[in-house]
Amino acid sequence: MFKRLTYGMVGGSKDSQIGIVHRKAINLHGKAELVCGSFSRNFKNTLATGKELKIEEKRLYRNYEEMAEEESKRPDKIDFVSIVTPNSSHYEVAKKFLESGINVMCEKPLTITLKEAEELKQLARKNNLLFAVAYSYTGYSMLRYARELIKRGEIGEVRFINGRYISEWMAKVPFAGKNSRHEWRSDPKVSGLSNCVADIGVHVDNVVSFLTGLKIKTLIARMDKFVEPDRLDDNASILINYDNGAEGIYWTSQIAVGHENTLDIGIYGTKGSIEWSQEHANYLKISKVNHPFITLSRGSEKVDDFIKNDYVTPGGHQEGYVEAFARVYDKFINAITKKKKGEILEQRDLDFPTVEDGVEGMRFIEKCVESTKRGASWVEF
Amino acid sequence: MFKRLTYGMVGGSKDSQIGIVHRKAINLHGKAELVCGSFSRNFKNTLATGKELKIEEKRLYRNYEEMAEEESKRPDKIDFVSIVTPNSSHYEVAKKFLESGINVMCEKPLTITLKEAEELKQLARKNNLLFAVAYSYTGYSMLRYARELIKRGEIGEVRFINGRYISEWMAKVPFAGKNSRHEWRSDPKVSGLSNCVADIGVHVDNVVSFLTGLKIKTLIARMDKFVEPDRLDDNASILINYDNGAEGIYWTSQIAVGHENTLDIGIYGTKGSIEWSQEHANYLKISKVNHPFITLSRGSEKVDDFIKNDYVTPGGHQEGYVEAFARVYDKFINAITKKKKGEILEQRDLDFPTVEDGVEGMRFIEKCVESTKRGASWVEF
């Protein structure tokens, strides 16, 4: 009996944290099985990883090109590939799989230039393939409910947005970037134009867009290199003007000592506000004009009703990162399954971050870099 | 190639929340596959659930007896069964599977009498089977690290323990117990001697035991029935004396309006204290005598080092309930796998809540009921 889709992975060898997270997130709903991979540029590493993951040796590939080519020839070729390599190779790997007729889930940032991202978008469209980007936070139930509340007009028209994604790892001593497994992040050859904005700042942009649908009109970005010998940004301050007249401030940092991974979003409207913090992801602070604020949790009755077909963890217990990420994958996998059955996909079937979101993220990064180069002055979007 | 263990489930039909949680927790590490079940006393429901879960129809059983008998005859019989039925049937179901030579994971409370629990313990031992009990909180990384800190003597000798597990669902209006899917919880025929203490209070007992290893010497319990027409306790206050001279207070409630699921544990020693809250499960408050307190998170370097082989979610992100529960299952499944290979199990292989913990939980419940019956007076353990 047909039970599961199959997928392969590029990158994500057994010692890579990001590979584990993707595999477990896919496991959670049990709808797809890992059957092939090219987990490392070092084939021995790929073999060792494949062995640990109990993958047939013949489906362990020397490189992604071989994998795409061999898999595309199989009658039981994989239903999608997960790309979890460093930023600079996303483009070529994704392109290869799209050309081979295979759906793609790619880590963010989508590419290292906007142009590449646009190209992938066109290619996916042309080849009629599904393409998701791993903006994992959008899978959290409370963020999804916040989106619903904003859509319903509960906070009125949005006036101001405050977002921050701040962490401390680049400030560690001895310097965390040097000789660490994260060194590539500050290497322009591997990371592209940006480290901090591309790695974490882009999540603020994505979550704000997810929640409000607002488009950026103009921005100023001041990107910094505080840590020596940093070669790319480790901190950035960004002012935004949105197309509806709303405004925003984003702060993203890897030198904010005392913060492991603080992602806080506040959306302030004419009638109320919504605040969410990744570190307390199961709660929303909801404030209405002239009323004391309320704390809404995943177990609150209305929330429970909204999300009931879509969650695992009972109210009052903690929905974690893996479950949020699993929700993103689940919607992607459901769409593939539906398409595979020959059914027509509707807009609501595409309720996961897509290549379009990936393109917007790249535009955001490029505009930040452009503004910084021009002395932190306003640039049009 | 051999990839996964197989398991079956008794109870947990498709509309049951608890069944979903168990299945997803098992999915997460991808080491066991659901292949059979008797999900409901109503066979149509079992069939519908089986279809949704893509289980072969011939392995969907009319009742647990049939399932145990048929499975035990198969050469590819299941490696374990998960029992997620209401309390009163745990005993008979578990007994049947133990007699059929099948390892068991059972929901808590283990049974409805201490005597039954003891019997299951003996039977598991006699038949050389592994038997786990679903004390899921013990899977949280930060609780596991707290146990390590206490073991190392970081807080000195334990003096006092404060625990509470409080919730509000029985206080809801109209009365939540009546005609709700939870009605059975206040029905003595199904729940046994206790509702609140057996359902949630027992977790406080288990977590304290997990963290400190202390044994209860005497206790007083005052169990209440505040909500009409409650037939079993919905609130309890418990004073404990431990064997080392330490003392404790536990409060457990289903009428604590404003609390969805508050499980807070504080352990106070001669040198320091540790506090953990389920609602902020990724943090510990650690206090040392004469020092300001610190907040330790899963991403802190020492914690990270301690748990690194055993987690999915990167530091700074939220480890949730499913991941904690998955860790409990994972250790159980690893033990079964090792045993299946014919290897000798050592004590450290049994680092999951076992039938012994289940028995202790039943003793706790019975002693609480006994003390209450005697006017909330001291009873020996």
Next chain:
Amino acid sequence: MFKRLTYGMVGGSKDSQIGIVHRKAINLHGKAELVCGSFSRNFKNTLATGKELKIEEKRLYRNYEEMAEEESKRPDKIDFVSIVTPNSSHYEVAKKFLESGINVMCEKPLTITLKEAEELKQLARKNNLLFAVAYSYTGYSMLRYARELIKRGEIGEVRFINGRYISEWMAKVPFAGKNSRHEWRSDPKVSGLSNCVADIGVHVDNVVSFLTGLKIKTLIARMDKFVEPDRLDDNASILINYDNGAEGIYWTSQIAVGHENTLDIGIYGTKGSIEWSQEHANYLKISKVNHPFITLSRGSEKVDDFIKNDYVTPGGHQEGYVEAFARVYDKFINAITKKKKGEILEQRDLDFPTVEDGVEGMRFIEKCVESTKRGASWVEF
């Protein structure tokens, strides 16, 4: 022009923290002036304190007896005395001033036996004098508003009360009690029957009584001496049954490492609950059955309206301990002023903790000690 009442102080020399707090709390509203004192058993210390406080030397007294006698002869005798000596002398000092026709504000616990407390109550009544007790927390705006909400029936009938007042100072190393300025607290000759319950536990009893008006019917207390060479209790666990059928648990401690001064009160009723914490004194957590909980702050419109004639600090800013204490003193001073003008005092003029509350506190302490002596068994109130 007549501007201020005058008062004297017994105890509270310049190096005593408690004396400073009383004087500043009185200063805040500027309605009474310190004009005499016997600040220490050591007259040199009294002289030095008097000099610092710019008090006329002839109104610095060798002891409280002299002070009461001399002041009572003056045409401009003090309007009240503040007694801030250690517990064991409260009785004799208060008695002397009452006999001299002077109103009294006394630190808690009121005395060291219930009998003495009752005697003071009778004496105050007989001599028609005002007698306040320094239960300072009842002056916090948010606790006063909580009382109002409970009175209005917002949480329905009270079912359960959870209170704790925990601190760590006795757990400090080297032992804080020994050779410290707090040593007297664990000395039965000075502190009386109890240290921890009398010093801080009694506040829980008082705040609960203030908020709910409930009377204790029976209680169990288990008082401990964890710290060597402690001669009095440093920790206690208390179960309460109230006269309306409600129940409670109190925990009070001086060995709860990590807590400087945690006073948390939760009142759980049939329709909702109210929780307040001294460490975040400007907020209430209010929960209604079937609704998400709200956080009410001093600046919330309804609260602001309720307290507007009675506060200093604007909403959004922090009302602190001195302001709370000043509110208690202010109501006492207003009552004295009204009485002095010959007006009739109504019940609402006595909205401060009185000698009656002090007597109730002593009853609570004695009953805790009695229960402990009887092996932590139930005692009638």
Next chain:
Amino acid sequence: MFKRLTYGMVGGSKDSQIGIVHRKAINLHGKAELVCGSFSRNFKNTLATGKELKIEEKRLYRNYEEMAEEESKRPDKIDFVSIVTPNSSHYEVAKKFLESGINVMCEKPLTITLKEAEELKQLARKNNLLFAVAYSYTGYSMLRYARELIKRGEIGEVRFINGRYISEWMAKVPFAGKNSRHEWRSDPKVSGLSNCVADIGVHVDNVVSFLTGLKIKTLIARMDKFVEPDRLDDNASILINYDNGAEGIYWTSQIAVGHENTLDIGIYGTKGSIEWSQEHANYLKISKVNHPFITLSRGSEKVDDFIKNDYVTPGGHQEGYVEAFARVYDKFINAITKKKKGEILEQRDLDFPTVEDGVEGMRFIEKCVESTKRGASWVEF
């Protein structure tokens, strides 16, 4: 015997909140007495206020000019004046008293133009008078301790500063500014160039300067008018470059629904960080590179030792706004007293916000307005 300084007040009639706060803050330490005033432009109101405050009628003045002239002729003229009128009159009132030889405490913002502020600074210097500005937050013990830690190098060199002072009152419905007692705040004739930045944003600038001593080199400000019919800013986003290479972001708002008065400051250095929030003013979050963060409270031993000569409220209890403000006044009053005795004032005697800080605040406001007018572009300081 000489007991207290004397002071007068301009503005602050009995229904004004700000007048009350100043008077109570002065009362707290009991070192100065209110003896005269011109509390309102409406003399009847001044008379009524004076009566309530028990001031001699002959020292109640029709206007500030009369008050300054009459008081300056008295042998017992006031030691200082507190100016608590709306912004636009600060300059003329302060000038008049300085010309009359009277020390000044003035509300912030100091004036409505930088030029006026500079003039007051010169005048105070010329006439050898003390001049304080009511930047009240700098009186909080924990902010003062934070300054000490930064000075000692505990967080290394400052890299980044994040500050926000956000509130919601202008977002209230019906529009809070219109016909409310706060209407003047959005009236340019009374408030000057700015509402939000001048009223609350300026506190961020002041606290940052107080903590770090850093000077602003360049800034961008985007000031907004979200609420109709607002005539002045109700929200602003500000990017800062400091002279040492550090950078900052400030956000100030009166339309941030859900925030009564949130003032949060984070200072991030090479070795650690310090974060403080007005809403939890008795705590600091201290983080050191490579260590878990600690929560330092006013009762922590080292803090206690640092502040012991300078506080009222015992550790563990809440130091509130009035006490913080009283500390600012106390240092000002102590300086006047010392000067009055003919002693030489040293730098440490001037540890309160002075006219120099007021001038800096005005420069900050003017530069923000200038940047906004130039399309939110960088301006030199």
